[in-house]
Amino acid sequence: MSYGRMQRKEDARFIRGRGNYVDDVRLPGMLHGAILRSPHAHARIVAIDTSAAEAHPKVRAVITGQTLAGLNLAWMPTLSQDVQAVLATDKVRFQGQEVAFVVAEDAYAARDALELIDVEYEPLEPVVDARKALDPGAPVIRDDLEGRTGNHIFDWQAGDKDRTDALFAQAEVTVAQDMIYPRVHPAPLETCGAVADFDKVTGKLTVWCPTQAPHAHRTLYALVAGLPEHKIRVISPDIGGGFGGKVGIYPGYVCAIVGSIVTGKPVKWMEDRSENLMSTAFARDYHMRGEVAATRDGRIQAIRVKVLADHGAFNGTAQPTKFPAGFFHVFSGSYDIEAAHCEVTGVYTNKAPGGVAYACSFRVTEAVYLVERMVDVLAAELGLDPAEVRMRNLLRPEQFPYTSPTGWEYDSGDYPKALRLAMDMIGYDKLRAEQADKRARGELMGIGISFFTEAVGAGPRKHMDILGLGMADGAELRVHPTGKAVLRVSCQSQGQGHETTFAQIVGQELGIPADDVEVVHGDTDQTPFGLGTYGSRSTPVSGAATAIVSRKVRDRARIVAAAMLEAAPEDLEWADGRWSVVGDPASGRTMAEIALAAHSNLELPEGVEGHLDAVTVYNPPNLTYPFGAYICAVDVDQATGQVKVRRFVAVDDCGVRINPMIVEGQIHGGLADGVGMALMQVMAFDEDGNHLGASFMDYLLPTSMECPSWELGETVTPSPTHPIGAKGVGESATVGSPAAVVNAVVDALKPYGVRHADMPLTPANVWRTISGDPFRTDLAIP
Amino acid sequence: MLITVSVNGQPYTREVEPRLLLVHFLRDELGLTGTHWGCDTSNCGVCTVRLDGVPVKSCTVLAVMADGHEVTTVEGLERDGELDTVQKAFVECHGLQCGFCTPGMLLTARWLLDNQPDPDEGQIREAISGQLCRCTGYENIVRSIKWAADAEAEARS
Numbered sequence: 001m002s003y004g005r006m007q008r009k010e011d012a013r014f015i016r017g018r019g020n021y022v023d024d025v026r027l028p029g030m031l032h033g034a035i036l037r038s039p040h041a042h043a044r045i046v047a048i049d050t051s052a053a054e055a056h057p058k059v060r061a062v063i064t065g066q067t068l069a070g071l072n073l074a075w076m077p078t079l080s081q082d083v084q085a086v087l088a089t090d091k092v093r094f095q096g097q098e099v100a101f102v103v104a105e106d107a108y109a110a111r112d113a114l115e116l117i118d119v120e121y122e123p124l125e126p127v128v129d130a131r132k133a134l135d136p137g138a139p140v141i142r143d144d145l146e147g148r149t150g151n152h153i154f155d156w157q158a159g160d161k162d163r164t165d166a167l168f169a170q171a172e173v174t175v176a177q178d179m180i181y182p183r184v185h186p187a188p189l190e191t192c193g194a195v196a197d198f199d200k201v202t203g204k205l206t207v208w209c210p211t212q213a214p215h216a217h218r219t220l221y222a223l224v225a226g227l228p229e230h231k232i233r234v235i236s237p238d239i240g241g242g243f244g245g246k247v248g249i250y251p252g253y254v255c256a257i258v259g260s261i262v263t264g265k266p267v268k269w270m271e272d273r274s275e276n277l278m279s280t281a282f283a284r285d286y287h288m289r290g291e292v293a294a295t296r297d298g299r300i301q302a303i304r305v306k307v308l309a310d311h312g313a314f315n316g317t318a319q320p321t322k323f324p325a326g327f328f329h330v331f332s333g334s335y336d337i338e339a340a341h342c343e344v345t346g347v348y349t350n351k352a353p354g355g356v357a358y359a360c361s362f363r364v365t366e367a368v369y370l371v372e373r374m375v376d377v378l379a380a381e382l383g384l385d386p387a388e389v390r391m392r393n394l395l396r397p398e399q400f401p402y403t404s405p406t407g408w409e410y411d412s413g414d415y416p417k418a419l420r421l422a423m424d425m426i427g428y429d430k431l432r433a434e435q436a437d438k439r440a441r442g443e444l445m446g447i448g449i450s451f452f453t454e455a456v457g458a459g460p461r462k463h464m465d466i467l468g469l470g471m472a473d474g475a476e477l478r479v480h481p482t483g484k485a486v487l488r489v490s491c492q493s494q495g496q497g498h499e500t501t502f503a504q505i506v507g508q509e510l511g512i513p514a515d516d517v518e519v520v521h522g523d524t525d526q527t528p529f530g531l532g533t534y535g536s537r538s539t540p541v542s543g544a545a546t547a548i549v550s551r552k553v554r555d556r557a558r559i560v561a562a563a564m565l566e567a568a569p570e571d572l573e574w575a576d577g578r579w580s581v582v583g584d585p586a587s588g589r590t591m592a593e594i595a596l597a598a599h600s601n602l603e604l605p606e607g608v609e610g611h612l613d614a615v616t617v618y619n620p621p622n623l624t625y626p627f628g629a630y631i632c633a634v635d636v637d638q639a640t641g642q643v644k645v646r647r648f649v650a651v652d653d654c655g656v657r658i659n660p661m662i663v664e665g666q667i668h669g670g671l672a673d674g675v676g677m678a679l680m681q682v683m684a685f686d687e688d689g690n691h692l693g694a695s696f697m698d699y700l701l702p703t704s705m706e707c708p709s710w711e712l713g714e715t716v717t718p719s720p721t722h723p724i725g726a727k728g729v730g731e732s733a734t735v736g737s738p739a740a741v742v743n744a745v746v747d748a749l750k751p752y753g754v755r756h757a758d759m760p761l762t763p764a765n766v767w768r769t770i771s772g773d774p775f776r777t778d779l780a781i782p
Numbered sequence: 783m784l785i786t787v788s789v790n791g792q793p794y795t796r797e798v799e800p801r802l803l804l805v806h807f808l809r810d811e812l813g814l815t816g817t818h819w820g821c822d823t824s825n826c827g828v829c830t831v832r833l834d835g836v837p838v839k840s841c842t843v844l845a846v847m848a849d850g851h852e853v854t855t856v857e858g859l860e861r862d863g864e865l866d867t868v869q870k871a872f873v874e875c876h877g878l879q880c881g882f883c884t885p886g887m888l889l890t891a892r893w894l895l896d897n898q899p900d901p902d903e904g905q906i907r908e909a910i911s912g913q914l915c916r917c918t919g920y921e922n923i924v925r926s927i928k929w930a931a932d933a934e935a936e937a938r939s
Contacts, residue, residue, distance in 0.1 A: 007873055014881030015869040015888065017816015017856035024815035108801070189820040189828055189882040189916050240818065240882030241916045273821040495880025495917050661876050668919030669879065696825035696914070704907040704920040 002508040005661040008500045009515070019238040023270050025195045025208045031060055033259050033269035034110035035252055036100040036117050037279070038092035041350040041689025042126035042139065045091055045099070045119065052116035053102055058109035060263050062117070063101040063255060065089035073258060076224055079248055079467060080324065082315035084353060086251040091124070093141055093313035094352050095691050096278030101255035103267055126350035126689035127151060129779060130287060130310035133347035141313055141348045151348040153315050158329035159341035159406040167302035167339055171293035177377045180758045181366050182778040183285040183310065183351070183683040185277050186358035187701060188494070190240020192280055193270035196256040200264055204231045209253055210239040212246045212492050213532025216466060218524045220249055225257070236522035242494035244357030245281050247318045247534050274694045281318070281354030282683060285310040286366045290374040298382050298389045300335055305342040305370060309355065315346065316353030318534070319362045320464040320471065326362030327455050329406040333371035334415050334453045334627060335393040340405040350689045359670060359734035361456050361535050368452040372739035373756065376746065380755055386743065387423060390451050391416060408455060410625040411719045418651045418715050419451055422629035425713050426649040431633060439751060444636035446748025449629070450740035456728035457540025457623045466531060472619040474528030475545035477553050479612040481599040483512060483592025488520045490530020491542035496730055497662040498538060502546050504658050505724065509550030510591045511577020528615065536728030539658070545618035547723040552614035557594045560612070563604050564589055564597050624719045624727035626654040632740040636748040641767030643745055645675055645706070650737070651713035654729035655722065664712055667733045671710050674737025676702040678745070682760045682777050785849035789814065790858030798845050805829040807845035808855060816856035816885045820914070827913030830886030831855050837890050839912075856885035859892065867930045868892050877926030879917035886913050891927045900931055
C-alpha cells in the first residue's frame with residue numbers, strides 16, 4: 001500500500017462510538033471541577049466569599065486566585081512572553097474570565113456551588129474598541145505590569161519602507177481600503193477540558209487533555225509548576241476537532257492540576273460551549289488598511305499595509321517567538337511585486353486572549369484576505385476583470401524559488417495553470433455572461449476569485465521557536481520481527497487522519513502495507529519530542545521526519561539484506577519494495593524477511609547492532625508554500641440581503657498528495673469555514689464589553705444548508721525541499737476561501753457602487769450596505 | 783427518582799435526579815460515551831440519539847422523560863458484529879474526520895433511510911441541518927448517506 005486513496009484506520013472506533021475523548025476518561029475516585037467566571041469586562045475584585053460554597057456537602061475544594069498565589073500559580077506565562085491570570089486576584093479584564101474553581105463530587109454539584117460564591121466587584125470603564133485603546137486617558141487594562149501606562153503591546157514591521165514609499169510616490173494609480181477581519185472563534189465541536197491525576201506516592205502527574213501540542217504542554221508545566229518533566233505525562237486522547245483552539249494552556253487546565261494536588265484525587269474539568277466561546281483563543285481581529293500602487297494597465301508595483309491588532313486583555317497569541325504578527329508579512333501573496341511594507345501594532349482590550357487560531361497558519365488568513373480584497377479593489381478602480389488583473393500579476397513557474405519582497409522564499413508554484421483550471425471548471429466566461437444578463441434584469445449575482453499562496457510547516461529552528469523550543473519534530477520507527485511496524489510521532493491529529501496517512505508514508509518507504517503500521521501519537525511518555533499539530537505543519541515537518549526515519553530503517557535493512565544474500569550492501573538495489581542484488585530481482589528480500597533476519601542469529605557486519613529501528617529529528621530547511629485558485633458564485637436577494645453561495649470551485653496544489661481522499665476532506669471542511677466567516681460568524685461586543693456571541697444561538701456556524709456542494713480541482717507542484725515533495729494543506733481552504741466569498745458578494749453589489757463591505761455579510765449587513773449604510777458588526781453598535 | 787430506560791434493547795434501572803439530562807445519563811450512568819455533548823443551547827446535535835425511533839437531542843431531554851421508553855445510541859447500530867450500512871457508508875465516503883459529530887449523524891442518517899429510503903441531496907441536507915460538523919464541510923456526509931441509500935436499494939432489489 002502506498003500513496004493514494006485509503007480508508008481511514010481511525011474510523012473503525014469513531015463509527016462505533018468507541019473513540020476516547022477527554023470527557024470519556026473516567027478514573028476511580030474522580031472529582032469534577034467548574035469555573036466561576038467574571039460577569040464584567042473590567043472590574044476590580046473587592047472581595048470573594050467562598051464560605052457557602054465550601055459548606056456544600058459535595059464540595060471538596062474551592063480554589064481562588066489567593067490559593068494559587070500561594071503556589072506562585074495565580075499568573076502563567078503565555079506563548080507571547082506575556083502573562084495571563086489563571087484565577088483573577090486584582091481585577092477581571094474580560095467577561096468570562098476565570099475567578100474561582102470549585103471541585104466537587106459530581107459535575108452538577110460543582111455547578112451548583114458556583115452559585116454560592118459571592119464576589120464583590122467594583123466596575124471599571126472597559127476598552128472595547130481597539131481603535132480607542134491607545135487614546136490618551138484610555139483605561140489602563142494591564143496595571144499589573146510594572147510601569148505600564150497604556151494599552152500598547154508591540155509595534156512590528158517588515159519589508160522595505162523606503163522603496164515601497166518611493167513606488168507609491170511615483171505610481172500611476174493608487175488605491176486604499178480599510179477592512180476588518182472580525183474576531184471569530186474556531187469553535188471545535190468538542191470543547192476544551194482536562195483530567196488531571198497527581199499521584200502523591202510516585203510524584204507523577206498525568207494530564208489527559210485534548211492538546212494539539214502535548215510535548216510543549218509538558219515542558220511548560222514543568223517550567224511553570226516546578227514539577228520535574230520526567231514526572232509529567234500528558235496524554236492527548238482522541239480530539240474532537242482543534243482548529244488552533246487547543247494549542248495553548250488554558251487556566252482550566254492549571255486549575256484541574258491544582259485541584260488534583262489539593263484533593264489527592266483525579267479532577268476532571270470540562271468547559272461548556274459558552275465558556276469555550278468566551279474565554280478560549282479567538283481568531284483574527286485585525287483592523288487593516290491596505291494600499292496598492294499600480295500601473296494603469298493593472299501591474300501591481302507595491303503594497304503597503306497598516307494593521308491594528310486587537311489581542312484582548314493578555315497577549316496569549318500563539319506564534320513563533322520572533323513573529324508577533326505571525327506570518328502576516330506573506331501578504332504580497334501570489335504576485336510579482338517590487339516592494340512591500342507592513343506595520344502592525346498590537347493593543348490590549350477588555351476581551352479574551354488569543355488571535356492565532358482557526359486554521360490561520362499564523363495570520364496568513366489575514367494576509368491573504370488583505371491582498372485578495374485589494375486586488376479586487378484595484379480591478380474595480382481600473383475597470384478590469386479581477387481574473388485578468390490576477391493573470392497579469394501572478395508569479396510565473398520559472399521564478400521559483402522566489403524571494404518575496406518581505407523575505408519569504410516560496411518553494412514552487414505554477415499559478416497561471418491553477419487559475420486557468422479553476423476558470424475552466426466554473427466556466428468563467430459563461431458565468432460572466434450570465435451575470436451580465438442578470439444585471440440587465442436587475443438581479444444581483446456575483447463572482448469572486450481568491451488566488452492564495454500559503455506558508456506552512458513552521459519551521460526552520462534558526463528563526464522559529466515556541467518559547468525557546470525549536471520547531472523541529474521527532475519520529476521513531478521500530479519494525480517488529482514479523483515485519484509489522486510502530487511509528488511514534490510528535491504531531492497530534494484532531495481529525496486530520498494522521499494515523500492513516502503517516503502509516504502510508506512508512507508503507508511507501510518500506511514496501512509494507514500501511515495496515516501493518518501502527519501510528520502512536522499524543523502520549524508524551526511514548527512519543528519523541530516535537531511541537532505538535534497546527535499551522536498545517538504535520539505533513540511538512542512530521543511527515544518529513546517519518547519519511548526520513550523510514551529511510552534510515554531502509555538503509556539498515558540494506559545491510560541486513562546484504563548479510564542475508566552474502567553480498568556487499570553497495571551491490572543491492574531497492575526496487576518493488578525489496579532489496580535485491582543488482583540485476584537479480586529474484587534475490588529480493590522483503591522488509592518482513594529482513595526484519596526477521598535482523599532479529600535472528602544472522603551474523604551482521606562489525607558495528608551493526610541488529611534489530612530494525614531508527615530515530616530522527618527533522619529540522620525543516622524552509623516552509624512549504626501550497627497555493628490555490630478559488631472561484632465562488634453567489635446570488636444576493638436584494639430585498640432581504642440574503643446571500644446564497646451557489647457554486648464554489650476550489651483548485652488546490654499541495655504538491656504530492658499522500659491520500660487524496662483525506663486532502664479533499666480537509667478542503668471541504670475549510671471551505672465551510674470560509675463561507676461561515678464570510679457570511680455568518682462574528683464575536684461581537686457591546687459598549688460595556690458584554691460578549692454578544694457566546695453561544696451557538698448567536699455565534700452562527702454553517703450547517704449543511706448554507707454550504708454548497710464543493711467542486712474541487714487539483715494540480716501537483718511538489719515541494720523541492722520536502723523528502724516526499726508534499727506540502728501542508730489543512731488550512732489552505734480556510735485561508736483562501738473567505739476572500740472569494742466576500743469578493744463575490746461585493747461583485748454582486750457593484751450596481752450599488754459598493755467597493756467593500758466587512759464580514760460577516762449577514763442579510764442585515766448586506767441590506768445596510770445596499771442602503772449605503774454599512775456598519776461594524778463586530779462591535780454591534782450601529 | 784427510579785427510572786427504567788431501554789437502551790439498545792437492554793433495560794437499565796437507575797436512581798437519578800430529576801434534573802439529570804439524558805445525555806449525561808447515557809454517558810455517566812451507563813458508560814455509553816459514543817453520545818457526545820458539544821453545546822449548551824441545543825444547536826449542535828452531537829448528542830443526537832433515537833427516542834422511540836425518533837432522533838432527539840439528548841441534551842434537551844431529561845433522563846426521567848425517557849422512563850419506560852426506548853433509546854438507541856450509536857453503540858446500538860452494529861448488530862451481531864455486522865455494521866449498519868450507514869456506518870459502512872461513512873467509512874467508504876470519508877464522512878467523518880475528528881469523529882465527534884459522527885455518532886449523532888449516523889443516527890439521523892439511519893432514521894432518514896428508515897423513513898425515506900431514496901432521499902435526494904436536498905432531503906439529506908435538510909435531515910442533518912440540525913447537526914453541526916466542523917470538519918467535513920458536509921459534502922462527504924451527504925455522499926455517505928446517498929451511498930448507504932443506494933447500497934440498501936441494491937440489497938432490496
